[in-house]
Amino acid sequence: MSVRLELEGVSHRYARDGDPALADLSISVEPGELVALLGPSGCGKTTALKVVAGLLAPTAGDVRVDGRSVLGTPPERRRAAMVFQKPLLFPHMDVAANVGFGLRMRGAPKKDSASRVREALRQVQMESLANRRPGELSGGQQQRVALARALVTDPQLLLMDEPLSALDANLRSEMRDLVKQLQRDGGVTAVFVTHDQEEAVVLADRIALLFDGVLQMYDRPQAFYDRPASRAVAGFFGATNFLEGRAANGTVRTPLGKLRLARPAPTGDVVLTIRPEALRLEGGENSFAARIASATYLGTQVDYTLETGGARLRAALPPHVRLGVGEEVTVRLPPESLWTLER
Numbered sequence: 001m002s003v004r005l006e007l008e009g010v011s012h013r014y015a016r017d018g019d020p021a022l023a024d025l026s027i028s029v030e031p032g033e034l035v036a037l038l039g040p041s042g043c044g045k046t047t048a049l050k051v052v053a054g055l056l057a058p059t060a061g062d063v064r065v066d067g068r069s070v071l072g073t074p075p076e077r078r079r080a081a082m083v084f085q086k087p088l089l090f091p092h093m094d095v096a097a098n099v100g101f102g103l104r105m106r107g108a109p110k111k112d113s114a115s116r117v118r119e120a121l122r123q124v125q126m127e128s129l130a131n132r133r134p135g136e137l138s139g140g141q142q143q144r145v146a147l148a149r150a151l152v153t154d155p156q157l158l159l160m161d162e163p164l165s166a167l168d169a170n171l172r173s174e175m176r177d178l179v180k181q182l183q184r185d186g187g188v189t190a191v192f193v194t195h196d197q198e199e200a201v202v203l204a205d206r207i208a209l210l211f212d213g214v215l216q217m218y219d220r221p222q223a224f225y226d227r228p229a230s231r232a233v234a235g236f237f238g239a240t241n242f243l244e245g246r247a248a249n250g251t252v253r254t255p256l257g258k259l260r261l262a263r264p265a266p267t268g269d270v271v272l273t274i275r276p277e278a279l280r281l282e283g284g285e286n287s288f289a290a291r292i293a294s295a296t297y298l299g300t301q302v303d304y305t306l307e308t309g310g311a312r313l314r315a316a317l318p319p320h321v322r323l324g325v326g327e328e329v330t331v332r333l334p335p336e337s338l339w340t341l342e343r
């Protein structure tokens with residue numbers, strides 16, 4: 001049975017007089033959901049994961065599994081399995097013994113353990129290497145063994161701390177798919193720490209974005225592109241088009257001119273943002289004359305910098321649209337693609 005994990009007002013300070021590494025974090029992870037804790041280095045992701053695992057006691061707040069606080073439960077009784085950046089396998093044991101270690105510690109019957117180990121190795125496609133030592137495996141294979149070791153104990157919570165960041169790009173995307181598939185198939189509630197925005201977007205049902213120990217936004221991946229909570233959140237997700245202006249009656253007066261919005265916005269000083277891929281080369285409502293200032297061919301798209309009367313905008317267009325530097329174009333900012341942020 002999958003469990004619900006809740007963090008409520010969780011804070012942690014490493015030094016009594018220091019800044020909190022984690023401040024008042026409240027998120028709820030639904031049964032079987034995979035949540036990514038995302039943010040730059042030092043933002044408190046690992047601290048949060050350790051609090052869930054029971055390796056760190058929070059200075060304030062509560063951690064609940066299916067509504068019951070687990071703060072008094074020691075790590076080994078929380079039924080949480082961890083996977084780290086480094087596989088941390090026992091070098092003198094073979095693959096099967098590494099995977100079965102946790103079961104042996106729990107006194108599981110030998111025959112039962114053997115079949116569970118076999119099944120776990122099958123899931124990570126490592127059956128044929130069961131008798132190898134970790135030193136005889138590649139980095140990716142070692143990480144598969146670490147995953148099998150985590151899953152074989154049938155955990156309620158799967159906690160992963162940058163498990164793919166030591167792997168090269170190709171292997172990383174292959175392992176990403178495997179992690180997702182195993183987590184889905186097993187229905188285990190999972191928390192995945194990463195500083196890689198793309199990894200979080202591909203893997204997670206929801207993303208919790210942290211800056212300096214503070215939760216900035218908790219939502220489905222698409223929402224970080226469509227309706228970022230702040231300019232900083234938008235910037236972390238690659239947004240570069242920001243237009244300052246004054247909003248009133250569904251329009252915003254910007255350096256480009258008056259732009260109409262499709263969604264209601266608060267009256268006053270605002271910042272408008274639009275994704276580079278949402279700009280259109282066409283006339284009509286919210287369109288302006290612009291000049292191509294630079295063009296960078298990226299294979300699947302071309303990145304343009306557009307100079308308009310009062311602002312520079314980035315546009316990502318399909319590669320068949322080839323425009324030269326200096327060319328004059330008409331660019332449109334579709335109202336439904338404009339998102340208003342408070343200033």
Ligand code: ATP
Nearest residue numbers: 014015021039040041042043044045046047048195
């Ligand atoms: P990274 O991606 O680099 O692993 P992170 O987001 O996981 O970073 P944490 O490891 O949770 O961040 O650290 C959050 C803050 O707490 C950082 O400022 C870090 O320097 C500090 N910190 C972490 N561990 C300790 C510790 N044992 N003692 C004191 N401060 C610590």
